[in-house]
Amino acid sequence: MPKANINLTETMKKLRAITAWFDAEKEIDVEKGLEKVKEGAELIKASRERLKELENEFEEVKKKLGEDA
């Protein structure tokens, strides 16, 4: 099973915030920038884990309909 518990939407938002931070800062504190990069790397790693090719599951539920007395 994948690490499905990561919230991709949230993660993407955070990543977007990081790039926005870089874009907005006029003079970047190199240390702080490095921290952001590290944080971004973590987020990217988790997201890629979830975004990689993953087999779909298929389940027919008709039976359940019939059995559900």
Place this chain on the structure above:
Amino acid sequence: MANLRQTLYAWRDAEAAKLGVELFRVLPNNALDEIVKALPRTKDELTAIKGIKEAKYREFGKVILAMVDEHAGASHQLSDTSRQSTRSDLKAVSPRSDLVLPDLVPLASEETTFSVSAYLDIVNRELYRIRARVVGEVTSIKFQGSAVYIGLKDAEDESALSVFMWEREYATAGIEVAAGMAVAVEGRSDVYKPTGRLSFRAETIELVGEGALKKAYDALKKKLDEEGVFAPEKKRPLSEYPERIGLITSKTGAVIHDFLNNLGKFGFKVRFTDARVEGAAAVKEILAAIKYFSEEEIDALVIIRGGGSLESLQAFNNERVVRAIAEFPRPTIVAIGHDKDVPLAQLVADHAPSTPTAATVLLNRSWDEGVHTMRYFIKDISALYQGELWANKERLGTLNDVVRAAFAEITMRFSVASREFSEALLLLGRWFTKRGEMLRREAGDLVGNFHRALLDAGREVGESSRLLQLHNPLRQLRLGYSILSKGGKVVRSAKDLPAGTHFEARLSDGTIEAQTITHPRSDQKYKVEP
């Protein structure tokens, strides 16, 4: 045994139709199969079967047991000529005794006589076997309580058929039937025992003919549109990264394969319910499936079907189906292939891609974008940071340049000064050299001059000495001249030597002491005494 099975299924289907519920709500298939296998004769035996609890027993127990009994009894009745008891039993246990009559009874000898009721039971059982779809023109329609009575006549020869329908099922069809319309009904006929009249018990009714369908379609579209069911502001966006999909389509169609094959491999969890997607019966199955999914935790409901004519797509222009989709608690995607008129189910859906494959594109989109965005982030964040580092480096470079420039200026000034200094030094050197040369030259001149002066002086001295020689008084003395002196002083005049004066006379070879004897005259002669 097949007989009992058939009987049970027929009873269950009829019961469900009567109650207007899904088949399984009465009894699921496997419970029926279990009854056929176990042949329960008591309450305990019956309730031991999965799916039959106390409540079900109270509702249907006696009927089921009677059917089983009847089945068992019928096996014996082959050799038993007593029909009476059978009939009275039937009457006692089930109002639908027609369904439980054993197969072989009426096929017995021709001499067999039946009571009206028993005969009608037999007829009805036989009629039950004939399920049919009948097309005709509506001559009348009457609503009476929970029942709808429709008169149908043949389009060609005026043959007539009375149609009975539960109001509930009529409503499910979602059409307004009026006299003159062509309709198709599906169901079975039976004879209503109290009147002896045959009526067709329709389970579904649908319009026939593109014209009628189009009219119904337009009317419903207008009505729903006015209600605002299709309003754009009602459309809900698909959640980002949908995962749990509820899928309703036909198991046998090609579209399910198209859908599953084109769904990106992002770990979708597809829960599928098979539903007929054509014909009037499709409405019930689609409604049941929508209802099922409305209680499930899913991210999106997907309803798909391949292309078809207005007639074949009736289920998707059905008012109840359309409303069920409108009221579905989560975003809906409906992709129904169609010719001209967009199925109302699609108009009401939050998303209406043109094909099932396009539906997968919708579901894949945020995932695909996610993958893409992630690549962008990977590149971007490091690039941004690198960019910053570059910028810093550049700033340092600039600073370096400034410092270097400042130093360069200082160095330049210094080198200018030093050049000026060395130039000055050079000039000074040259001046000294020149001066030295001058000095040397002057010194040379001086020495030369001196030398010359010396020579001149020498020459002059020589000359002078010659002159001196020439003018030496001693030389004169030798010539006979003498020098007189008195008291060390040269006597130049005779007057200085009065008579008697002692004086000295110098001659070339010595000095003599002399005395003036006479007083001098101009030609006076001096007596010189040696």
